[in-house]
Amino acid sequence: MRGVSIDITARRLAEQEVQERRAELTHLSRVAMLGELSGSLAHELNQPLTAILSNAQAAQRFLARPQINRAELEEILSDIVDADQHAGEVIRSLRLLLKKGEVQRQQLDANEVVQEVLNLVRSDLLNHRVAAETELAPDLPTVRGDRVQLQQVMLNLVMNACDAMAGSDVAGRRLCVSTNWIADEGVRVSVRDHGLGIPTELLERVFEPFFTTKPQGLGLGLAVCRSILLAHDGELSAENHPSGGAVFRFTLPTELHAGT
């Protein structure tokens, strides 16, 4: 009796350790990505700060005039509030992504996750001169997942897509993100770049740990993404688009077909 109970404890401990390691790796990969984004994120905060400062200085000047235009000042204050909220959102998403939090499963709108990530990388896309196009299916059923981890997957795929197009003509640097509802599978998110594509023999290898084509890369990003999807009972795959570029797709089961 005693021996059995010890055995189970050891196995549980080992399992727990594996999970902790995985969580650490996931977090590490996320932090590394945000490190790469730091310049663009600073710019993303700089914009609302610029709006706030210029608005406030304009208001100071308007107030110094003999006749004060109330409506104008109200508009200025409302814009300051908007800019501040925008900055707050950037910081909030950043804090969430940087935090080493517990995995929290909740009902999520995949379109929202896509949009949140695109908002966060807006400056980075501008910097890479990549134009983002979205085709988001309306009325998608919700998926059950961890918001931060799914954002991480999305972020990783978007940043990879940008890197894949770094050598392309500026006009051809198009990122297409679409969401769809696939019967019997769930919600699918596709991230397509218009780069050179992936050599066929590497399509599966890109998900292997430490496989990288980037001089600075750790080669963990996609491996971690795949493990996140597995933990969500979903999947992540890569293929080349018939008319050029690579497409990464991930599918998440929805409540609707989780019961089947």
Next chain:
Amino acid sequence: MSLQPPTVFLVDDEALVRKAVERLLRAEGFEVAAFASPAEFLAAHDPAEPGCLVLDMAMPGINGLELQETLSARGSALPIIFLTGRADVPMCVQAMKRGAADFLTKPLKDTDLFAAIRRALEHDRNARQTRAEREDIRARVASLTPRERDVLKQVVTGQLNKQIAFNLGTVEKTIKVHRGRVMEKMRVTSVAELVRLVERCGLGFQFDTEK
């Protein structure tokens, strides 16, 4: 020369920033015309309007540097003040090499922005004045007959009437008449003034090859 007040043309794709900077400039008393994209600005742009351009560097589609290039290809001499969120040295260098008037980083210090704009407007006014004068002088030169132009060319190189007459195979009296008409048409009373005019016009001595 136009007497209309100069306009500060502002191009920034981000609405909150654009509105804020536009307000700040209006609060300081500048005439402002704001645009959400380089394309929108180009569609409305009239090179005859005096002013300066306050241009965001990073925008989707055509970016600041490309707009600068397009304008210069179209012969626009509008001074450009670049705004940038990051201290991007290579971009800054490129913009400066192509004649950017200034380079400011966001968030903007109001006094720096105003000073840069006043410098740019002053530069634009002077440049427009110089161009207008030059055109005026060119028009005077264009009103000369080919013969008068020959005489002008020799007068400004310091030749005496007698020498000019010899060079052009005529008599001194005829040259005197031509010379009088040149002075009249060029609206000057002395050779010194004439030389200065021709120099300012920037044509050197090639004016007879032009119309």
